[in-house]
Amino acid sequence: MTKPKKAQDIPAPxxxxxxxxxxxxIFSGELNYDAKEFTxxxxxxxxxxxxxxxxxxxxxxxxxxxxxGSQHSYTITINDQIPLLLNTTEVEQLxxxxxxxDELLH
Numbered sequence: 001m002t003k004p005k006k007a008q009d010i011p012a013p014x015x016x017x018x019x020x021x022x023x024x025x026i027f028s029g030e031l032n033y034d035a036k037e038f039t040x041x042x043x044x045x046x047x048x049x050x051x052x053x054x055x056x057x058x059x060x061x062x063x064x065x066x067x068x069g070s071q072h073s074y075t076i077t078i079n080d081q082i083p084l085l086l087n088t089t090e091v092e093q094l095x096x097x098x099x100x101x102d103e104l105l106h
Contacts, residue, residue, distance in 0.1 A: 020104065024097040026090060031104055038101050044090075048078045054105050061098040064091055 020031045028042040036054040041047065052060070064074070074086045086094065 022097075022101060022104070024093075024100075026086070026094040027097050027101070031101065033105065036105055038105070043076060043078050043084060046078055046082065046084065050079075054102070057098055057102060057105075061095055061102065064095050064098070068092065068095070 018032060018034050020033070022029055022031055022038070026044055027038075027040055029038055029040040031038055038052045038054075038057055040050045040052060068088070068091055072088060074091055076084045076086060078084055
């Protein structure tokens with residue numbers, strides 16, 4: 001007969017740090033550390049479902065940082081259907097959130 005395992009005998013899942021929820025003013029979603037990606041679940045309180053790889057996230061952040069002085073607003077398309085206009089303040093907030101997500105993925 002095998003002896004039943006006690007809780008301390010069962011190894012902790014290796015994916016304890018695999019995901020983490022991020023709740024920002026513009027982007028909310030789940031970080032996946034193993035896959036190095038961010039799944040967007042909300043954009044400004046509008047439900048969304050989009051996966052952004054770490055390198056894509058960096059490219060978006062770099063683009064917004066380089067062009068934020070030359071444009072007054074940006075449009076994000078949610079679920080390939082709903083255009084959402086971001087003003088200058090919201091773009092600055094989004095850049096800040098993308099920087100924070102980028103740091104968490106490192």
